[in-house]
Amino acid sequence: MKNKDVIIIGGGVIGCAIAYYLSKQHVKVLVLEKEEIGAGGSSRNGGGVRQSARDPRELPLAMHAIRNIWPGLSDELGVDVEYCQKGNLRLAKTEEHIKILERAINQGCSAGLDLKLIDQKEVRDICPYVSEDVIAASFCPTDGHGNPMLTTLAYYKRARELGAEFITGESVISVLLQKGNVSGIQTDLNTYSSDQVVLAAGFDSRTIANTVGIDIPMQKILVEALVTDQQPRMFPQMIGTAAADFYGHQTKHGSFVFGGMTGLEPFASEETEPVTRSITASSICRAILGYFPAISQANIVRTWSGFLDVAADKVPVLGRVEEVPGLTLACAFSGHGYGISPTIGEAIAALVVDEKSGVSLDAFHYDRFKPKA
């Protein structure tokens, strides 16, 4: 039995960020990760740091991170996390697409976001490489992108320097209770005691929460991405489409990172490890070249896949579990956790230390999922 102030389950960007913000306040932290640091969604990620087209419930979390944390994060952590704030273009080819954009623009603007519809000429002024089929776009100048792998490892490195303990290759099996309160965790090898446990284990959070009677309705959905070779510097914006057929950006390195959906993901065969399917890279390439014919000669050097932890209503599950005192949830990010990870780290750390999260997490309560009346 080893005593820690807080045990964090999961060494992804969320777990590492929480570990960092807790360590900064001299809290003794133990992070347990079943694989390696950032092995899940944190290294299988498009890198968007985006407010546009975000669920209105999530917008305040994204806006807080972009205003207050992302701009100084590389300096704060001592690692260049490649944060680039040059805007997000969401491209439209049809009138239907414009209607989709208008809905997101209305939602964003009513939350105080600088987000507007721009015409073909304005799109081409910002990004001259888009195809002539693009007739409009939404543009959010304060959006951008970062490098999720570096962000995760930077949070890990800095938390470790501040004294956080990390153990990888050890799987958490259950949360332990004493008289109804959290008393620690059981792994495949050891027992660790602590009255505070934060569950940030992606999709695996569900089975671990199940051990104390809490169920989080989420699905494990395959997502695939690809990387090109180094290209001349072309455009710094984060790109998405109203049709949601691909997204991506050019990295600091010069390669492009693109993700996309074939439409068949929910029906991918059951795999325990994420695998790339032969149909997907081709499908994403077709989608991209329909918007950016100028990069048709770029080489695909690498493809990868990962699993999303998609909540029934597609926003995360965050905060205290009142039924299990001592248990805090930070999971079900549904494919858009990276951009808000600094806010989550800060808010969950504050919640654990002084019961107040700063930004409100009320909309993300685990008990919000209700059956039909």
Place this chain on the structure above:
Amino acid sequence: MTQRMKRTRSQHDFVPLADDSLIICRCEEITQGEIRKAVYDGMSTMNEVKRYLRAGMGLCQGQTCSHLVQNIIAGELGVPPGEVETHLSRSPVRPIQMIELAQDGGEK
């Protein structure tokens, strides 16, 4: 199966070596010293070093340097090289132009 590792920090300062400027990953021009420093900073697996430094992320996808990187990580961690798992291999084996790849499959 991932090996269990306790990521304890070294009590000593990082010690540079005379040959640290040696280039190990030729595609991305990553030196021995950068890899050693990354391990010192906590990157303890080939995937972590790859994601932190880009060693093995270039055109050859680590086909040239992966054993060298593996040896350096093992040396810094004080374990036999065989105990350091190789990084994940990613398709495609050779780079493919997007225009070519785009022709495979689809409705048209």
